[in-house]
Amino acid sequence: MVLRFRKSIRIAPGVRINLNAKNASVRVGPKSLGYTVSTTGKKRLSASILGTGLSYSEVVSSKRRPVPSAPSQLTASQTKPSGKRPLAFVLLAIGAGLVWCSTPYNDTKIAGERLSTARSSEQQNLTPATAEPDPRVSRPASSVQKTLYSTANVRLRTSPSAESQIVLTVPVGSAVLSSRREGSWHHVSYGNYSGWILGNYLAELRPEPEATSSPIAPVVSREQPANDSNTISGRATIIDGDTIDIAGTRVRFNGIDAPESTQLCQNAKNKNYRCGQSAAKALDAWLATSRPVTCKFVEWDHYGRFVGDCYRSDGAAVATWLVSAGHAMDWPLHSGGVYASYQDEARMAKRGIWQGEFQPAWEWRAAQQAAPKPETTSPVRLLSGSCDIKGNISNKGVRIYHLPGQRFYDKTVLSPAKGERMFCSEDEARAAGWRRSKR
The missing domain is CATH 2.30.30.40 (SH3 Domains)
Structure with missing residues (x-):
């Protein structure tokens, strides 16, 4: 038994070194076509068709062809191939294989870089002027007012x-x-x-119509609600400066707070007046010029009221107008400062509550809850035109109405589902079978 040593080493794509006990050879080329040079000087060219079994192999002679002018008799040293020459062929073949394998890769890489550069240039040319800048690129701040x-x-x-x-x-x-x-x-x-x-x-252009010459122009919202299940619309009954009633649903304006019905403020002459009543009267007159009112639901408050963004039929935002006219304040707790600019305008112009001294409604309510509520012997109703009388039904079924300023007026929360409602006058309440509360 004779053991034979054979080994084939791939040194590059398409280049292999074959080793055995007698000699070494280098094969250059793909599987179907190759050129092999051995250290003995033997050269072989082979070709095959993959998958068919057909192949062709030819030994290429390494002897030099005789030159006509050369002598007919050659010495043994001249006819015998040199041992160094095949080795040089092997090294040359290895170098050629390396160059042959690396050239396509480099060309592809360079072509890819050129294509990437061209595409980047095209994208820069097609990028609109308003596109977002690359945050990785530092740009100096420009100063233009x-x-x-x-x-x-x-x-x-x-x-x-x-x-x-x-x-x-x-x-x-x-x-x-x-x-x-x-x-x-x-x-x-x-x-x-x-x-x-x-x-x-x-x-650069205002996205809504310019304000009119009126000192308190209605603000038209571009996000006026559409008619859907979360929207109610109808004729509004005024409850107070920031609350209305539409078809039996109590609606609280979102993001603002108006003075309470019994709250007192000081005017420019330092005289007390019912700022809550003034806000309710102004709201009633303003809504009457463009009915109906449409409100889009935002949330339910802890009193069970529908809190929403409301608009007149002409698109004017109710909350914005109330703050601009000085009849309500921006309520940062719920608005996020949306109406702060309109409040600043009202304060500078000294409109409504800003003409004198007053206490924010949320602070006034907190103070009233902390101190005992004084009774009023002669309640004062809201100014004419406001439906502010609360018709309440007790647990025994007794129908009682409460006037603003009475002891239980602010604590009374109506439930339209039980039949409770608002009245615009005491005559209307009595005619409906309700009697006045004694306290």
Whole structure:
């Protein structure tokens, strides 16, 4: 038994070194076509058709052809191939194989880089001017003062980052003064506030009609609700400055707080007046000019009231008008500062409650709950035209109505499902079979 040593080593794609006990050889080329050079000087060219079993092999002679001018007799040293020459062929073949395998890769790589560069150039040429800038590229801040308008309820932040703290929410259509830019962020001034707003929510043209010459122009919302299951519409009955009743459903305006019916404020002459009644009367007159009122549901409050964003039939936002006219305040706890700019305008113009001294409604209610409620011997009704009398049905079925200022007026919460309702006058209540509360 004779043991034979054979080994084939792949050194590069298409290049193999074959070793055995007698010699070594290098094969260059793919499987179907190859050229083999051995250390003995033997050269072989082989070709095959894969999958068919057909192949062809030919030994290429390494001897030199005789030159006509050469002598007919050659010495043994001249006819015998040199041992160094086949080895040089082997090294040359290895080098050629390496070059042959590396060239397509480099060409492909270079072509790919050129194609990638061309595509990048095309994308740069096709990128719109308003596209988001690459955050990895540092851009210097530009300083250009320009008046812009918010295209949505957008948040004003402390720094040009979506992760930074929110200062307040700027309502849609509000004018801001842009002083400088960093990338897509604008540093703006808005009333008494300043901060950063993303440029995607700013435009050079106001997204809604210009205000009229009236000192308190109605603000038309671009997001007026559509008629769906979460929307109610109808003629509004005024409960107080921030609450209405539509077809038996009590609706509380979202994000604002108006003075209570019995709350007192001071006017410009330091005289007390019922600011809650004034707000209710003004709201009643304003809604009467464009009926009906449509309200879109936001949530239910702890009194079971429908809290929503309401609009007149002409699209004017009710809450915005109340704050602009000085009859209500922006309630940051629930609004996020949406109405802060309108409140600033009312304060500067000294409209409504801003003409004198007053206490925010939420603080006034807290003070009333902490102190015993004084009784009023002669209740004062809301001004004419407001339906403020509460018709309550007791557990025994007794129908009693309460006037503003009476002891249990503010504590009484009506339930339309039980038949409880509001009345516009005592005559109306008595005619319906209700009697006045004694306290």
